[in-house]
Amino acid sequence: MKRICFCVLSPFTERDYIRFGIGELLSIGYSVLVIDCTPFLNARFENYINGNQIRFKSPVVYSCYSLSSFIKKVFEFSPDWCVDILGGFSIENYLKRVLIRLSIKLKAKIIQYKLTSYPYPSLPRNQSFCRKTLNLPKSAVTYFLSLPWKIASTDRIAVGGSFDFNKFTKSNKTVVKVHNLDFDNYKKFILKNNSIETSNTILFLDEDFPCHCDLFNLKVEPPVSEAKYFQEISNNLNFLAKKLALNPLIKLHPRANYSKSSSLYKIPITNLDTVKAIAQSSLVIAHCSTAIQLAVLFMKPIILLIPNELSKKSIYFKSIVKFSTFLNVPALNSQDLEKIYKIPEVDQSNYDNYLENYVKMKSSSDKFSWEIIASEVFSKN
Template sequence: MKPVIYIISTPLSLRDYRRYGIEELQNKNVDVDIVDISSLIYPDKYKGNNVRSCDFCNVSYVSKVQDLDLFINQRRVDHVYITIGFLPKRILFKLMKKGSKVAVQMWGPIPLAHVGTHRFISRIKKPIVITKKIMTKLYEQVKYGNIEYDYYLSVDEVKNKQNILCHSYDYYLHLLDANNVKNQSNSNSSVVFLDQMLPYHPDFSLSGIKNTINSRSYYQKLNDYFSFVENKLKVRVVIAAHPRSIGVENYSELFQGRDVIIGMTNQLISEALFTITHYSTAINYSVINNKKIVYLLSSELISIGMKNQLELMAFETDSEIVNIDITDGFYQGNNNNNNNKYKEYKKKYITQRCDDITNGQIIINELLVNN
């Protein structure tokens, strides 16, 4: 069996360690190395101590091009590289130069609404940085041409590519946790909010987009709505906290004493009456567990240009939208989820496979053994 080297461009969390398939491969005695190049890709954000060390597995950290070259030259040609998402072409070229095979593990597809050009431009926080990134990509296109990955690990087939169909990360984790998660279809003890930590989400700064959400106003509206639901339906609202919220000081206090739980989203949804969200991709768990979804709109969501995205996701799942700026628009719990819509959504965005083979085993069978 061929050894594997994972190339990651953001610091590895325990959640990533599981959902990327690294833990499963190591448990099945696959020789796996992990290389963190986040300091090389995002030097302004990840410098020295800003890249947290990993305390649950061995990770090699590379911050200079010369160090990456040295690492590659010390590895055998038969290693298979798996990159998490697409890397700059200059990095991909280095990985392929020695003759090793390279696969890209793609994020699962999501419904993606069009954002108007004028709105996008108005949200740009650092136009010089954005321009520099565009120029870098153009330069790499000229220098390296149409260099391509050897394999695409994806939920849906990429046209004219060598595809290996995998499950979405959420469905993969659902399979891994199948013995611990039981769908409580008749449960009515809780409603789950799929938190996105919108006022603090790091992707805004990474992408150079200005975050205009007022934290105080945003959380006050959320808590008012949660209180309404709790009083009206005689249930408790539980917060399925965003995984990265662990880095925000006193984050749980923002939800006025409600249970704030990290790392148990699938379990929480399986036991819930329904789920509440803005446009979180964790609705995959709602679809998998056949739970109703209510989408929350507010002026804060409109201010960051996500109204179209929210409306598209509601359409794709045939679900209700509630504007929490309007007090008489609160959800009454009357809509029924459309099973046909959920089946379509699952096939488009969660998995197209007809089996429940785990992603780690798929990688072994179709990438490490048969290629």
């Protein structure tokens, strides 16, 4: 029996259990262990997000509270393959991370999942000679500290789109063509529904912009304020809904505080799962959510909203612009919404190009991601 270990650094939820196909892997005979390292590698975040409460309760999900218990668990389980979702090289808890990586490599082959990519804004490449010179010491230190990950290197990389496929193929990595994990959700929905009834709705994909838990984890200030954001978005949605004769709905972010957000938004909150809500909508509104790719899969018209408080220097602003350019969809702030007189048309060529680059290559299998990885990676010696 092949043994597969998943090492994660965020409370492993029921959503994670489903999206990584844990139940399916167990059903076809694999022995699976999920080691959640959040309690000892990021105790601050574990306590903030109430990890024990949201973590999925299953015999195969193990909460790890120390480095020694992690190493003991890995050696006891003795996995054939390890899916490393610990985030790689980091200064924080550096020594612990090095020992974790080395202990994994001693017992198993390592596969890295690159199945959630999207058009992230690129950093400027043409730096001045002075800037490059000033960065040399930092680059040297980074290279030295990352050596353990180069020595205990990844054996396989599972990718979704051609962007990552080309990137890692050029770096001589052994790449497995899979697809973005959201394609699994799309496929499940299509298999269960012979036809899709479109409702007369305008759906906003909430990203919990003012209070996302990752802001606390990354120790950064919110890009917008609670005091202004919720009212602004509510006003914008009501304005568009009235102008386009649609009913406004909001799908909250999976980790948003439901009671808090639903009371601050002045728009109805849908309890449909994200895939179904998008599939049934007439128009999708978002900022830069990765769930946008579900709207692309369903070929839904999209409008991207730029909050008035959002700085043009913000990574979120740049992400919105990147999505807008790639998909050829409007990116507008409150003042620009008056320019919208009808539901935007879908640029199928741009949508198809996005899917090829970030979601699913035409040359990849139509099977579920866990099926492809089990067949192409886990079943091999």
